[in-house]
Amino acid sequence: MKFKRKLSIELERLEGFKNPKIMLEQYVTPPSLVAEIVSKVSLIDGLNRRVVDLGCGTGIISIAFELLGTESIGFEIDREALEVARRNSRNAGVKPDFILCDVRKIELRRGDYMVVMNPPFGIHKKFADRIFLEKAMNFGEVIYSIHSAGSEKFIRSMSSERGFSVTHVWRYLIPLKRTYSFHEKDFKQIAVEVYRIVRRS
Numbered sequence: 508m509k510f511k512r513k514l515s516i517e518l519e520r521l522e523g524f525k526n527p528k529i530m531l532e533q534y535v536t537p538p539s540l541v542a543e544i545v546s547k548v549s550l551i552d553g554l555n556r557r558v559v560d561l562g563c564g565t566g567i568i569s570i571a572f573e574l575l576g577t578e579s580i581g582f583e584i585d586r587e588a589l590e591v592a593r594r595n596s597r598n599a600g601v602k603p604d605f606i607l608c609d610v611r612k613i614e615l616r617r618g619d620y621m622v623v624m625n626p627p628f629g630i631h632k633k634f635a636d637r638i639f640l641e642k643a644m645n646f647g648e649v650i651y652s653i654h655s656a657g658s659e660k661f662i663r664s665m666s667s668e669r670g671f672s673v674t675h676v677w678r679y680l681i682p683l684k685r686t687y688s689f690h691e692k693d694f695k696q697i698a699v700e701v702y703r704i705v706r707r708s
Contacts, residue, residue: 515542517574518567521595526587535564536625536653537681541571544623544651544701547677549575551703552649556621559647561610561639566592566603568623573601580604582613610639615646622647628655637665644669648706656698666704675703 518538548554554577560568563581565588572579573596581603583589592605626639636654640662643650650671654662656678663673683695 511539511542511546514545514571514574515539517599518542518571521565521567521570521599522591523565524588525591534683536567538567540653540679540681540699540701541567543677543679544568544653545571545575547675547701547703548572548621548623548651551675552621556619556649559615559620559622559624559643561613561622561624561643562626563592563605564588564625566595566605568625569603569605570596570599570601572623573603574599578603580606582606582608582610584609610642613642617646618648620647622650622652624651625653640665641669644671644704644706650702650704652702652704654700654702656700658700658702662700662702662704670707671704672707673702673704675701677701 515538518541523535554572554575558569558572558577558579560579560581563569563583566581569579569581581592583592583605586607589605589607596603622643624639624643627635640652643652659676666673678698678700680696681699683697
């Protein structure tokens, strides 16, 4: 509990998106949720694998793992967001590898990678979440991925088709800050699911 709270406080200092883009479904992942996921990774898988974050945004997931001594790579298509991620990493005193890249063009060979990501939910761009999962399954051995509530059937089906298994599903209510002009409230609670997906040997 102490570990998660301390990490969450560190992550709360990071900058968010300056110009969030709705078609990229850019929202800041809550620091408390990132700390929760990092804690689960630490307990279940350890922190020895290199972490890859697809669609890293302002870098919160990559930076969280780097703060604990785990090497991380963040891929992001939005140059502005990546500039914030690099500034955040400097301010946090860590050095993740941040790469400007369309997720569909990432070429990583299958290896001892752990993917930890908060992909687009596919609400504003249909099947965006599928694109991220497919890419993660190309090279990752273990995947932790955040999705909108009600995604379990789709995630399990896709995982099975690609030679993976869902081992854990955690459900959370997270605070979503007002980010876009169509948001009517300063905060809204939304239900999300975090999946742990592993490659079958």
